[in-house]
Amino acid sequence: MKNYLKNLVELNDTKKSKRFAYFIQFLIIFSVVTFSIETLPDLKPQTKVILNAIEAFCVIVFTFEYLARIYVADNKLKFIFSFFGIIDFLAILPFYLSFGIDLRSLRLLRMFRLFRLFKLVRYNKAMRHFANAMKLAKEQIILFMIITIMLIYFAAVGIYYFENEAQPEHFSSVFSSLWWSIVTLTTVGYGDVYPITVGGRIFTFFILLIGLGVVAIPTGIISSSLTKAVEPNEEKK
Structure with missing residues (x-):
C-alpha cells in the first residue's frame, strides 16, 4: 500500500x-x-x-x-x-x-x-523551472530588495525636503512622502501626488531614471536564473 x-x-x-x-x-x-x-x-x-x-x-x-x-x-x-x-x-x-x-x-x-x-x-514543469530559478537567484533578489528599500527611503527624504514647504498637505513628513517614492520608483506614477517646485521636478527626473533600472534589473536576474534552471533538464534529454 x-x-x-x-x-x-x-x-x-x-x-x-x-x-x-x-x-x-x-x-x-x-x-x-x-x-x-x-x-x-x-x-x-x-x-x-x-x-x-x-x-x-x-x-x-x-x-x-x-x-x-x-x-x-x-x-x-x-x-x-x-x-x-x-x-x-x-x-x-x-x-x-x-x-x-x-x-x-x-x-x-x-x-x-x-x-x-x-x-x-x-x-507544472514550467512552474518548477521558475521555482528553481527563484532559488538560484535568491541571494541576488534579496540584495536587490534591500537596495530598492534604501532607494525608496532616499527618494522619500529627498522629495520631502524639496516639496514640504510647497505642499505640506502631501509631503508633511518622510513617511507621507513614501507613497510618492514608491509609485515613482516603480514607474507607476498614479499622478495623485506630484512635485510642483523646480527642484522637486528635477529630483523626480533622476528618480524616474533610477526607477527604470529598478524595473529592469529583477527581470534580468530571473531570466538568467531561468536559463540556468532549464539547461540541466535540456542536457539530460
Whole structure:
C-alpha cells in the first residue's frame, strides 16, 4: 500500500500518477473558481449549498493527498516543514478552522484557500523551472530588495525636503512622502501626488531614471536564473 501511494502521489511516470496529478490540478482550479463565485452578492441558498459541498469534496481530496504524502515521505518532519508541505497544509487549514464558526469574523482565513494555487507548482514543469530559478537567484533578489528599500527611503527624504514647504498637505513628513517614492520608483506614477517646485521636478527626473533600472534589473536576474534552471533538464534529454 505504501509503495502504491508513493507511486500515485509523487509524480512518477505511470499513467495512474499522471491522472492523479491532472485530477488534483483540476480540483485546484475548480476550488479557486468556486471561491470566487462565493463572493458574488445575492447568491441563492441552493447555490451556496452546492458550493459548500464542492468545497468539502475538494478539501477531503486535498487532505487525503496531504496525509498520503506524509505517510510515504522518507523524512516526515522534513516534508511537513518543507515549502510544499506548508502549502498543502495551508490549502486545507481554513476549512477546518472555519467549520461550524461564523465566517464573518474569520473572513481572512478564506484567503488562505488561494494557497492552493501554489500547489500547481508541484505539477507544472514550467512552474518548477521558475521555482528553481527563484532559488538560484535568491541571494541576488534579496540584495536587490534591500537596495530598492534604501532607494525608496532616499527618494522619500529627498522629495520631502524639496516639496514640504510647497505642499505640506502631501509631503508633511518622510513617511507621507513614501507613497510618492514608491509609485515613482516603480514607474507607476498614479499622478495623485506630484512635485510642483523646480527642484522637486528635477529630483523626480533622476528618480524616474533610477526607477527604470529598478524595473529592469529583477527581470534580468530571473531570466538568467531561468536559463540556468532549464539547461540541466535540456542536457539530460
